Amino acid sequence: MKLLGxxxxxxxxxVSKSRIGWIGIGNMGRPMSKRLIDADYALxxxxxxxxRTAELANLGARVASTPKELAQEVEIIFTMVADSAALETxxxxxxxxxxxxxxxxxxxxxxxxxxxxxxxxxxAAEEINVSLLRAPVSGSTAMAEAGTLGIMVSxxxxxxxxxxxxxxxxxxxxxxxxxGEEARYMKLAxxxxxxxxxxxxxxxxxxxxxxxxxxxxxxxxxxxxxxxSPFTNYKTKMLVTRxxxxxxxxxxxxxxxxxALSQATQLHVPVPLTAYVRQMxxxxxxxxxxxxxxxxxxxxxxxxxxxxx
Ligand SMILES: NC(=O)c1ccc[n+]([C@@H]2O[C@H](COP(=O)([O-])OP(=O)(O)OC[C@H]3O[C@@H](n4cnc5c(N)ncnc54)[C@H](OP(=O)(O)O)[C@@H]3O)[C@@H](O)[C@H]2O)c1
Numbered sequence: 001m002k003l004l005g006x007x008x009x010x011x012x013x014x015v016s017k018s019r020i021g022w023i024g025i026g027n028m029g030r031p032m033s034k035r036l037i038d039a040d041y042a043l044x045x046x047x048x049x050x051x052r053t054a055e056l057a058n059l060g061a062r063v064a065s066t067p068k069e070l071a072q073e074v075e076i077i078f079t080m081v082a083d084s085a086a087l088e089t090x091x092x093x094x095x096x097x098x099x100x101x102x103x104x105x106x107x108x109x110x111x112x113x114x115x116x117x118x119x120x121x122x123x124a125a126e127e128i129n130v131s132l133l134r135a136p137v138s139g140s141t142a143m144a145e146a147g148t149l150g151i152m153v154s155x156x157x158x159x160x161x162x163x164x165x166x167x168x169x170x171x172x173x174x175x176x177x178x179x180g181e182e183a184r185y186m187k188l189a190x191x192x193x194x195x196x197x198x199x200x201x202x203x204x205x206x207x208x209x210x211x212x213x214x215x216x217x218x219x220x221x222x223x224x225x226x227x228x229s230p231f232t233n234y235k236t237k238m239l240v241t242r243x244x245x246x247x248x249x250x251x252x253x254x255x256x257x258x259x260a261l262s263q264a265t266q267l268h269v270p271v272p273l274t275a276y277v278r279q280m281x282x283x284x285x286x287x288x289x290x291x292x293x294x295x296x297x298x299x300x301x302x303x304x305x306x307x308x309x
Pocket of ligand 1: 023024025026027028029047048049050052080081082083085086087089090110111112113137138139140141247248249252256
């Protein structure tokens with residue numbers, strides 16, 4: 001009886017949870033797609049570097065050879081890739097998602113990309129009756145693993161409602177912001193503040209270090225002060241252990257601030273602080289930190305103060 005019951009439950013679950021597509025198994029895409037598998041969704045996955053799909057294949061995901069093949073098998077397609085060019089590559093060519101997507105499908109793009117690229121992709125998708133949900137995330141790889149990302153969403157409300165149960169597996173706070181590119185701008189705004197906060201912390205920590213304060217004590221005070229935030233808390237370990245293994249690289253932050261600067265220019269909005277942080281990221285990359293976490297801005301601040309000697 002118990003066995004029959006569990007078989008029945010499994011059947012009901014399989015009917016109610018249709019197969020989901022996931023493109024992009026990078027630092028973020030890997031833990032996020034694993035959460036969907038853990039939540040009993042059947043996944044078809046695609047990654048440019050096929051070897052990176054092995055772990056998910058072992059967990060039961062089917063690996064597609066092209067984004068087109070993946071799109072032919074599902075109705076909801078998640079994309080979590082590096083940048084605008086990567087998103088174009090997996091969606092627009094003859095081997096891309098749009099070449100295979102069934103009418104009525106939804107693409108849920110969670111990458112941080114340009115609002116301009118997003119508009120173009122949404123138009124191309126609409127022409128074949130496919131909807132683009134913009135759903136960039138804020139948070140870290142650890143938050144992706146824990147399912148506690150912040151998710152900013154814009155696009156059709158119907159598509160949002162269809163994707164919501166899946167988004168709830170990936171994030172704790174989900175914000176529906178409008179019908180167009182609102183989520184893209186919101187994500188860039190958040191990263192403008194994160195970049196500036198990181199640079200501020202870099203300067204303050206070096207200032208304190210030169211005056212004789214220990215980094216761990218400073219961070220303990222910072223995390224209990226008015227400027228404490230999830231960001232200051234989750235970067236504390238990295239700053240104390242000085243292990244800058246990337247959760248989010250200098251190069252990635254450069255990409256996001258470039259997008260913010262370009263949009264700000266189009267919108268005629270001066271953003272001098274963002275421009276300044278962008279220059280410091282250039283210096284971080286030029287001094288060999290491009291593939292480290294962007295909190296290596298703290299190492300750069302030490303070098304500028306002669307504290308690395
Ligand atoms: N990491 C974070 O903490 C964080 C936080 C919030 C938002 N984000 C955003 O999330 C997105 C993914 O970040 P991530 O940290 O997961 O990056 P990542 O580890 O570098 O992974 C990037 C993914 O994009 C794929 N890709 C790159 N270029 C491609 C191309 N030309 N064609 C097809 N696929 C391509 C990569 O495939 P390969 O495996 O073949 O290289 C990989 O699957 C980015 O837009 C980032 O800004 C990241």
